[in-house]
Amino acid sequence: MIGTTTTTTTTTKTPFFVPGVVAGKRRAKGVPSPFGTTSSTSSSSGGRDGVAMAAKKKTKKSSSSSTREEQTAGEELEETSTVETLPRIEGDLRAELSGEDGEGETTTPSSLMREDSEEGKGEEEEEEAAEIPRPKKKTGTKKSRVVSTPSRHSDITSIDPTLLGAGAGAIGLIAYFLWTKMQKRRAKSSSSAADEEGRDMDGGGGNARDPGSTGSDGIGKASDSDFYASLNKAAKSGGIEGTGENAPVGASNLPPGLRMFTTMDSEDGEDGGAATSTASEETKDKEQVQPKQPQRVQPMSREFRRLCRDCVDELRRFQTVDLNGRKLGDDGAKIIAEGIAFNETASCVDFGSNGFGETAILAITEAMAQNKKLRMVSFAANPLLDDGIVALANYLKTDTKITTLNINSCSFGDDGAKALAEALKSNTAITSLEMNNNAIDYEGSTALAQALAQNDTLEHVSLQGNYVGALGTVALSNALVDNSNLKSLTLNGNDIGNEGCVKLCEALSKRKTKLTNLDIGNNAIGPDSGAALCDYLKDDDALTHLNLYMNEISDDGAVKMSPSLKDNMTLKNLDIGGNNIGALGAMALSKSLKENSSLTTLELGYNPIGKDGGVALAEALKFHAKIETLRVGWCKIGKEGAASLADTITYNESLSTLDLRGNELGDDGVRSLGKSLAVVNEHLSTLDLGYNEIKDEGAFALAAAIKNNAEGALENVSVNNNYITKLGEVALIEAAELVAEMNEDRELYVQF
DSSP states (O other): OOOSSOOOOOOOOOSSOOOOOOOOOOOOTTOOOTTSSOOOOOOHHHHHHHHHHHHHHHHHHHHTOOSHHHHHHHHHHHHHHHHHTSOOOTTOOTTOOOOEETTTEEOOHHHHHHHHTTGGGHHHHHHHHHHSOOOOOOSSSOOOOOOOOOOTTTOGGGSOHHHHHHHHHHHHHHHHHHHHHHHHHHHHHTTHHHHHHHHHHTTSOSSOOOTTOBOTTSOBOHHHHHHHHHHHHHHHHTTTTTOOTTOOTTGGGSOTTOOOOOOOOOTTSTTOOOOOOSSOHHHHHHSOOOOOOOOOOOOOOHHHHHHHHHHHHHHHHOSEEEOTTOOOHHHHHHHHHHHHHTOSSOOEEEOOSSOOOHHHHHHHHHHHTTOSSOOEEEOTTOOOHHHHHHHHHHHHTTOOSOOEEEOTTOOOOHHHHHHHHHHHHHOOSOOEEEOOSSOOOHHHHHHHHHHHHHOSSOOEEEOTTSOOHHHHHHHHHHHHHHOOSOOEEEOTTSOOHHHHHHHHHHHHHHOSSOOSEEEOOSSOOOGGGHHHHHHHHHHOSSOOEEEOOSSOOHHHHHHHHTTHHHHOOSOOEEEOTTSOOOHHHHHHHHHHHTTOOSOOEEEOTTOOOHHHHHHHHHHHHHHTOOOSEEEOTTSOOHHHHHHHHHHHHHHOSSOOEEEOTTSOOHHHHHHHHHHHHHHOOSSOOEEEOOSSOOOHHHHHHHHHHHHHTTTSSOOEEEOOSSOOOHHHHHHHHHHHHHHHHHOTTOOOEEEO
């Protein structure tokens, strides 16, 4: 170790060679060395190398000095350097170091040899050197030059790079650990007031551990907790910087603004220890809980106020007001409530998609209580949730004016449905209620069924897109037997299945007052329900619309229910599209249609009836049926089925709309249709030929047919999503222009 005054260095024998040599610096007069003459021990080779390096460095330093003594010392060092750079000879003593001790005392080779005999006492000498105080350097003594060489510990080239890298890595790891700790503490500081309030209310919290408890590693945490508590106490007593007189050791060394740690690692912490108290009991008692600041109300913008004024103005001027999608929110609802309360004009208002919640419903229903004109209201697509529906239901219990209510897509479930059911038991004004696309399950369905059994005013109920299921349908079916006023029921998309469909058909057959509209599409109804549907259609003499779209009736179900079309003379609209009905089912339906004179709209789209089914259907429509709208899109009828339908157009006197999309007609199928359209067309006004792989030749044939019969009934032609180029488009546009010239009261619209 090299000191500012006297430096004593001892060397312990090691199994490896480390170059370096230690030379004592000048010592003050009268202060004896505790180890005798200053010496240095090393291997002879290492000593020579170290002396050579030190001599060279000393020579450079002495050359820049202007004093005579420094020049003399430099010459001596040069001579020493010359000697030390000679090749190493075993036992040669010429390379020994020469130096001065005290005031010019010279260290001789004999002293160096004497030092070699003391190598075994290195460890004992280090302990003694640590106990002896350093002598102070005297000033005013005669200047002398001491040859000093770096010790083996000060030689940078001798340091193991592995140890140096390991040390740097350890320092970086510790710094990163401390930085992550501080980030965690800062993240928790924002919610510390709320956490302290919760701990005070819970009596200190359930996760607090006794100060004397130990973690999973068996190390006690009580002392650490007391230490952090004392840091906090000292920080408070010491003013802004937290370093008062009572501050513990180390508190004054914290940089300004650094927050004291107040919590220990939890069970999920990095050290894996058990959870401890977030602060000592004494600290928590002294800390005051900060009251929560109320949220600042954002001021309304000028544009928003103008929007609200426009809505109020519409309510005062028009009978039907559409406020859908204005994004009024609860604040806007409070403003327009005034316009609703004093409204004397508007009878139908759509509040849909405005972000209304329970607060908005409370404001609007309070205003509706003062209104005497409003009859139809829609809150569709507002996040009312159960709370908003409960508030609305409380108003409906005593309301006597609202007849139509739309609460589709309002995100309410069974609780809201139960509240509505209670309101319907006493309400005598509502005739139409739509609750589509919500989350009404079995409990809500049962509550609504009980309300239907008691309600005598509802005529239309829609529960499309809920979770009624088979059990909920059974409950509704039993209630419908007692209900005598309901005329329209929509249960589309409720997964009622065959069981629900059979029970519903049986209940509807028993009712004295029949339904006029029944929608049970998309309900996984299979062929087993065909017989029940057939029996119901035979007995119902009031039903006009039946929707069975997107079920699994298939050919068997179609064959079972087709006889009902012979006897039912009231059904006007039948939708059995998407039911996997093939040619056999289409033939059975076509046979019954020959004897039916009431059906005007038939939807058979998305059923693979093929060309045989298409031909059978065309034969049935040629002379017998009264169908006005026929939709057979994506039915794979091909050009053969198109040719049969083209012949039907020539003779049929009722067909006005024909949908042939996606049937792979091609140019040949269009030519067949063109031949019929060119001769006579007194009824067909809408023709859809999209997705049929039609090219320019088919477009030319269709354009020629339109020109030949420009006075025909055709008004709309769609050829979108085909392979028609600009040439075919120009031909069809010219045909449309000719129709406009020939008919002053009619134009032809062509969609590409």
